[in-house]
Amino acid sequence: MKWLGAMLAGPTLWAVVFVVVYAAHGIICADGLSPSGTSQTARITLMGLWCLGLLAFWPLFRAVPQGVGLRAQLPRAGLWIGLVATVFTLFPVVITSSCQL
């Protein structure tokens, strides 16, 4: 079970960061903090959450078992899947307007 947990760690972390950033975006837009999508506070908040999420991968990469063979490779692959997904799906916090429809 521990090994399964290690394999799921990366994608799970992506799911958590995705939900947190999406929820924060919803709260920011609903509260009118950044109705035009130009508020620096809103953007910094979202970018901060994204960066925190990316940083959280660091200890996981250090914790997963090293070595060769599928048993060691799959948890690492899981982490890479999570990391790439976190970078790619949430990079819009850097370039897109927050709340503009």
Next chain:
Amino acid sequence: MTDATFPSDAARIATADLPRNPAQRALALNREMDAVWSNDRGLWGQITSVSHTTLGLRFMATAFVFFAIGGILSMLIRAQLATPDGAFLDTELYNQIFTMHGSIMMFLFAIPMLEGLAIWLLPKILGTRDMAFPRLTALGYWCYLFGGLIMLTALLFGVAPRDGWFMYTPLSSATYSPGINADVWLLGVTFVEISAVAAAVEITVTILRQRAPGMKLTEMPLFAWYMLGTSVMMLVGFPPLIAGSVLLELERAFGWPFFDPERGGDPLLWQHLFWLFGHPEVYIIFLPAAGAMSTIIPILCRTRILGYGAIVAAILGLVFLSFGLWVHHMFTVGIPHMALAFFSAASVLVAVPTAVQVFAWIGTMWKGRPELHLPMYHILGFFLTFVMGGLTGVMLAIVPFNWQAHDTAFVTAHLHYVLIGGFVFPMMAAITYWMPLITGRTRVRGLGEAAFWIILIGFHGTFFIMHLTGLMGMPRRIDVYPDNPEWIWLNLTSSIFGFAMTIGFAMFALDMLLQMTLGMRARRDPWRATTLDWAMPLPAPNFNFASQPTARHLDRPADEVMLALARGEGVLPGAPRGRREFLVTSVGAARPDHVALLPGNTALPFVLSGSIGVFVLLMLAGLYALAGAALIPVAVLIWVWARGLAPRGALDGIEVAPGLTLTVHHHARQSLGQSGLMALLVANGALFASVLFGLAFLSVVTQGPPAPLAMMDTTRALWTMVVVAGALLLGMGAVRGEAPIWALTGLLANSVALIALLAGLLPVLDDPTAHARDALRAVMAGYVGLHVLVACGMAAFVLDQHRRSEIDKLARGAWPHWRLWQDFTTVTTLVTIIALIAQQGAA
């Protein structure tokens, strides 16, 4: 018990070195197994069967019947659209037919078909004798059949759902959809989904706990990896739809306004909940099909699969990413740019793991020597069709294109390319591949190939053209188009090819029928496979293996392995104790853990699903008080069900191989029942999270009218919740005691919590019809109340087990299960209290 080896001892035994059992006479062993595992005779035997072989095949056969019905409905749609002023169907009937076509294909064909394949195949390919919970398999089948029949009957009586297979509100609300049409969908589909959740639970447990000794997770057949991903997705993906359906039915039946914008609700909440299920659903359908492909391709190419590890990683990526795409079905509803970009990026990214699999399959074919048997035709049909569907999927993931193509026939074409390409072609490959194992016969040559070509040409003629129709602006779900002559020839062409495709499917069915009735006797292992599914007699018996395979039987020619297993040289040979038994192994390395004793044939699943059906019918009839009363027999039958697990006869350890004696499951530290309950709680947690999502969405995002001033006595409500929480925490402590006095304490604590909810909270709740806020509070109080009620029942059950002396130092009875439930109930109650306080604060 004195001679039993504890699991920890068994774990030290190297599975690769499990000693051989002495060889016996294969025929005698087979007869011994058959006497214990076979179904009862006649119609009664069909009702009482709990065999995975019988039920898996029945799932698939029933799904195929529904596929035929859905196909006939699609022909009615094509007949109507063949001309611009089609007078074939009136608008009302047309609406019912396209809604039922989609609903049948999704809920009554695709999902049950994959469930059937998994239920039939998994025990065989994993080297075990049945699914983890045979009675649950049967319950799932009957719920599926009864739910499907309710929906079909509604169609015959002209009261079928008519709001599209996604039932968008407000169209499906009581205002715009009076009558029972929408209720048929909401209640019928939820009834059918019991089978999906049941299947997901047992598939998960079967894969994790019942693999042949020595079959490590990292070495198990790819089909099992695919099904593990699918079952986990089903556990997490179905609850949002169940939550949405319950909320919409509550709105329709009792006026609780979750989706009514005039009373604080939001139609978009339905869309979120529906697509939180709906998009993962596409992958839930695709993954088992891909699992079948990953099994068949290397065998028909006389090689090994290329990139086993990459495929497992791709499954992992797909399982997770598919839950981050749902908003791409809602790109046009008015969503901020940034959120659009999140989901657009995720929708594009998901193509990567899909492509990894496609390249792995192509690479496998490249390095092997492909043999063009009939299953391979369908695999090639898959490649052509699914890749095209995937590419239009990437197009639709791009927001500007999506805005242009949204709700047009282009989307209809895309989804049919993905679903027929990604599910129907692989399923046809799977059926033609495993038919010799199902029937014991070979097929009649020629007809299957002709059917394939007609289906392929008919399909592309129908749906490739439909891309163009959509790009020319034709919307989905319209029944006439008198002002658009430019769509006429395109629609006529689609209709002609659509009928050709139907003829092809009819020929495919005829081919299967002929094979079942007239086919020659098939030889063993006709594909020269190395998987365990072929290491058994043809057709496959209910018990699969007279003795269960071990590490030495894995990845070897199936016909060699079959003889050894039939002679009883594997573990746990025969049925000398006259009961159904199989080996349970550890999760990771598949070490022998204990022996599970299974229930025999019983009508209980049939009766229980019938009782649930009575509840559904009473709800449909609007007899809500009676429907509530109908839950009493359901509860009684669940108690009887649990009593059926009580230990009977000798519970001594069983020598499964020379020198290796294992305990039976009553004495196991981690039984299959506990694993199953954990899987069920994952689904339950997803349901709870869906309701919390609704609470957050309506409280934060929805810009509806403010809630009326709360009349609720908040002080009393708060104190009541403190009492409930305190009582449940006491229950949590009690359940760790595992003695009669603590069972009584737990029962009393849960009873206090229940009484506090009923007497303290219920009277002070605001009218749930006034505003969505109040309706959500009532729902969450109901959720907690139901869980506390079940906890009371479990405590009472444990007390009863103590009274009957069924619990001792070795047998823990239902204590572990109650403990899991009690902990879950307490945690969700505490989260509910915090959420409601936060909601009150936000208001």
